[in-house]
Amino acid sequence: MSGVVSESLLTRLRTGNLRTDFPIFQTDGQDNGLVYLDSGASAQKPQVVLDAVNNLYANSYANIHRGVYKLSEDATKLYEGARETVRSFLNARHRKEIIFVRGTTEAINLLANTIGRDRLGKGDEVLITHMEHHSNIVPWQLLCQSSGAVLKVVPITEAGELDMDAFADLIGPQTKMISVAHVSNALGTINPVKEIVAMAHEQGIPVILDGAQAVPHMPVDVQDLDCDFYVFSGHKLYGPTGIGVLYGKADLLEQMPPYEGGGDMIESVTFEKTTFAPLPARFEAGTPNIAGAVGLGAAIDYVQGIGFETIEAHSAELHRYGNDLLAGIPGLRQIGTAKNKATLFSFVLDGIHPHDVGTFLAEENVAVRTGHHCAQPVMERFQVPATTRASLGIYNTKADLDALVVAIGKLRKFFGK
Amino acid sequence: MSDLRDLYQSLILDHGQNPRNKRSMECHEGGQCRCTEGYNPLCGDKLTLFVKAEDGVLEDLSFEGHGCAIFTASSSMLTEVLKGRSIEEIREIQNKYLQMLTDEEVEPDPEGLGKLAVFGGVKDFPARVKCATLPWRALEAILQAVDEDKVKSEDSVATE
Numbered sequence: 001m002s003g004v005v006s007e008s009l010l011t012r013l014r015t016g017n018l019r020t021d022f023p024i025f026q027t028d029g030q031d032n033g034l035v036y037l038d039s040g041a042s043a044q045k046p047q048v049v050l051d052a053v054n055n056l057y058a059n060s061y062a063n064i065h066r067g068v069y070k071l072s073e074d075a076t077k078l079y080e081g082a083r084e085t086v087r088s089f090l091n092a093r094h095r096k097e098i099i100f101v102r103g104t105t106e107a108i109n110l111l112a113n114t115i116g117r118d119r120l121g122k123g124d125e126v127l128i129t130h131m132e133h134h135s136n137i138v139p140w141q142l143l144c145q146s147s148g149a150v151l152k153v154v155p156i157t158e159a160g161e162l163d164m165d166a167f168a169d170l171i172g173p174q175t176k177m178i179s180v181a182h183v184s185n186a187l188g189t190i191n192p193v194k195e196i197v198a199m200a201h202e203q204g205i206p207v208i209l210d211g212a213q214a215v216p217h218m219p220v221d222v223q224d225l226d227c228d229f230y231v232f233s234g235h236k237l238y239g240p241t242g243i244g245v246l247y248g249k250a251d252l253l254e255q256m257p258p259y260e261g262g263g264d265m266i267e268s269v270t271f272e273k274t275t276f277a278p279l280p281a282r283f284e285a286g287t288p289n290i291a292g293a294v295g296l297g298a299a300i301d302y303v304q305g306i307g308f309e310t311i312e313a314h315s316a317e318l319h320r321y322g323n324d325l326l327a328g329i330p331g332l333r334q335i336g337t338a339k340n341k342a343t344l345f346s347f348v349l350d351g352i353h354p355h356d357v358g359t360f361l362a363e364e365n366v367a368v369r370t371g372h373h374c375a376q377p378v379m380e381r382f383q384v385p386a387t388t389r390a391s392l393g394i395y396n397t398k399a400d401l402d403a404l405v406v407a408i409g410k411l412r413k414f415f416g417k
Numbered sequence: 418m419s420d421l422r423d424l425y426q427s428l429i430l431d432h433g434q435n436p437r438n439k440r441s442m443e444c445h446e447g448g449q450c451r452c453t454e455g456y457n458p459l460c461g462d463k464l465t466l467f468v469k470a471e472d473g474v475l476e477d478l479s480f481e482g483h484g485c486a487i488f489t490a491s492s493s494m495l496t497e498v499l500k501g502r503s504i505e506e507i508r509e510i511q512n513k514y515l516q517m518l519t520d521e522e523v524e525p526d527p528e529g530l531g532k533l534a535v536f537g538g539v540k541d542f543p544a545r546v547k548c549a550t551l552p553w554r555a556l557e558a559i560l561q562a563v564d565e566d567k568v569k570s571e572d573s574v575a576t577e
Contacts, residue, residue, distance in 0.1 A: 353483075353486060353488075355462075355487075355548065359424070359544070360421065370460065371460050371461065372461050385461035385483055414421075414425070415430070415434075415486075
């Protein structure tokens with residue numbers, strides 16, 4: 001899309017007309033009223049994604065990169081076409097910089113076990129932040145245990161923003177790797193990642209950005225960010241589960257040792273010696289998730305068909321609206337009030353545990369996530385056991401937020417609050 | 418909301434908001450008090466259960482921790498209902514209670530459960546079953562320890 005808000009598309013988003021693109025919101029041809037506010041955990045799938053997956057299996061399916069017959073060529077074309085779609089989506093320089101993985105979690109584990117293992121020795125430091133998802137904590141802890149490296153953590157402020165002065169102070173001669181969430185899943189904070197990358201590069205430190213919560217909400221240009229790695233999952237971007245992306249700068253990927261061994265990642269194998277395939281195949285051992293990649297390609301096409309200008313205009317309206325509504329509820333405290341924030345409301349209610357909140361909202365056909373959101377250090381930082389989180393996607397409307405607030409009113413009454 | 422009302426019967430609401438026996442006890446090596454911790458990582462429910470046992474009878478029970486209404490009510494009512502009962506009685510209640518909440522095959526039999534029967538409705542909310550069972554799972558560890566003590570003391574009696 002060409003940098004403008006499409007009024008007609010914005011109207012589709014505002015009125016909830018976009019819901020007709022998503023089968024989950026339809027029952028017998030009618031809107032079923034589902035209020036889905038858990039896109040941060042996983043987004044619903046538009047029909048075009050289901051069709052792309054179905055079409056592959058029904059009409060163009062065979063294993064890829066192997067067969068000389070037409071079906072295999074068709075499947076290969078679709079799979080590699082999806083890689084090109086991702087490349088263009090992230091504005092990566094080369095197609096070979098796009099590695100298909102199972103998801104964000106696998107991408108970070110891959111990096112910890114390849115470049116991480118290569119570069120981190122005893123006393124070296126990995127720098128992450130206090131708002132990371134467990135998937136950007138545990139792989140590094142495991143690596144630190146085996147290598148003797150040390151995990152350092154950038155603190156966050158009361159608003160849920162990174163303490164950038166502390167960040168700068170924590171970068172030292174021992175820092176060999178920095179891994180940061182682009183957008184926090186528990187707080188919604190959009191981190192100043194371009195600034196972080198610039199700061200790290202002054203010291204020659206590579207930076208991994210966890211984009212799982214960012215790519216559904218904003219355009220990402222890896223060349224502009226100049227990050228060394230960018231990772232995300234397909235299923236939060238309206239694509240299938242089990243497919244995700246690891247972007248890495250070609251020169252870094254080329255230096256990295258392989259992750260998993262197997263078919264497709266080799267050039268030649270004898271029992272004495274194996275030479276590895278060039279990028280990207282080197283990091284895609286075994287038959288990949290062909291249908292997942294094709295589905296992800298279709299999801300990206302769908303999102304780009306709406307355009308991030310329009311998506312961002314709509315979500316800004318919802319964000320303001322939601323903030324105002326929640327501010328009017330006595331005893332409700334939002335956790336995460338960063339100035340720069342994705343459309344996500346994490347909150348606690350006085351005297352009512354989030355788990356009870358979740359069950360009540362479910363009964364009202366409002367789907368939210370309750371718990372620690374795989375970010376226990378964030379919960380501990382704000383001294384809450386858990387929060388209720390409403391995270392929005394492109395299909396959400398003001399009516400969804402109204403439904404949320406009405407349901408919260410009912411449950412407060414029930415609990416005598 | 419009728420199902421929800423079943424789930425959050427007034428008894429559960431009452432105990433959830435005004436838990437009984439929510440206090441710690443002093444536990445030390447060789448003392449009569451035992452404690453054990455329970456944790457539900459999915460929702461962050463945390464519990465320490467304290468039990469004072471004498472001659473195979475739980476003289477006093479209490480708990481500390483935080484969690485949702487169902488977890489809190491379940492912990493509270495556990496301490497209330499089991500106070501003064503023998504290990505044998507408690508095992509019977511515990512089995513019935515866990516069966517009521519977790520056994521798909523068996524029709525729930527609230528007979529003998531007294532007011533604990535109010536938790537029967539939780540079974541219809543699979544995501545919440547763990548909240549209601551956590552204190553009872555924690556109890557299991559304590560009962561085993563109390564049993565072992567009993568065996569030890571019987572052994573020592575027998576060898577004297």
